[in-house]
Amino acid sequence: MTTTALKKWEVQRRLEEIDRQLYWAGSVGRTDLIARFGISPQQASADLKLYLDRVGQTIRFNGSIKRYVPTDTFKPEFIQPCIEDYIGWAGEIGHVVTTVPLPFRSASMTVLQALTKAIHQRRSIEIRYRSLTTPEGTVRRITPHSIVFTGTRYHVRAFCHRSEEFRDFVLGRVIETYTFGDAGRGKEKDDAWNTLIIARVGPHPELTAAQRTVIEADYAMVDGEAKIHIKQALLLYLLDQFNLFEQKSDRPATVQQIILLNPEIRQLSR
Known part of the structure; x- marks a missing residue:
């Protein structure tokens, strides 16, 4: 400069x-x-x-x-x-906005650094990844393209060379990283990542008219709905965060507060 x-x-x-x-x-x-x-x-x-x-x-x-x-x-x-x-x-300027503390989802900086290098260099990387079904971890090769924060955790979006599909890998579950290699399919081939959909949410129909007005103001709704533009690959986390997976919730309307107005998009989260 x-x-x-x-x-x-x-x-x-x-x-x-x-x-x-x-x-x-x-x-x-x-x-x-x-x-x-x-x-x-x-x-x-x-x-x-x-x-x-x-x-x-x-x-x-x-x-x-x-x-x-x-x-x-x-x-x-x-x-x-x-x-x-x-x-x-x-x-x-010293007037920090207070946030609600949440359980810490750990992530190794050594692992994150290796993954970000693979992203920026457009290469694949071998990782040991554990899950609830394989807590000891399994070795697989992935081609990562993006880091995602869901609001409660970080994961890496990547092409899995073993399953030959794009998947999300929680950063804290990557135990180790190994060698870099040739890239697999890149972000441009990740259809769910590149597909933008609209989730329409509105006040729960069992709320009173006055209560619906409050919810509409909370979510800046227009004509009784808010339109959320989101990548198809991230829809799962939006539905999970607001308990929108099921058309009928057991939770009271005053607790559920909002519903999904276009429920047909739920199938896109699978």
């Missing part, structure tokens, strides 16, 4: 910070930029002026707190607000 490009990148980061302070925290001042980036008061003032020249009257200076605050017409210029943006930014 050239010196000029680096300076432009640094200025861009500071303008994004002003956006975030205004949008997420409700105000911004020179001290925010000085503390965050270690710049001089003069540079912080210059950045704020540059930002003001861009946004005009959508922010104003509040003399009582000596900070800029957004007006009703304010819209961020340099970021796309979303919950992921806030989570990342909040963690950086």
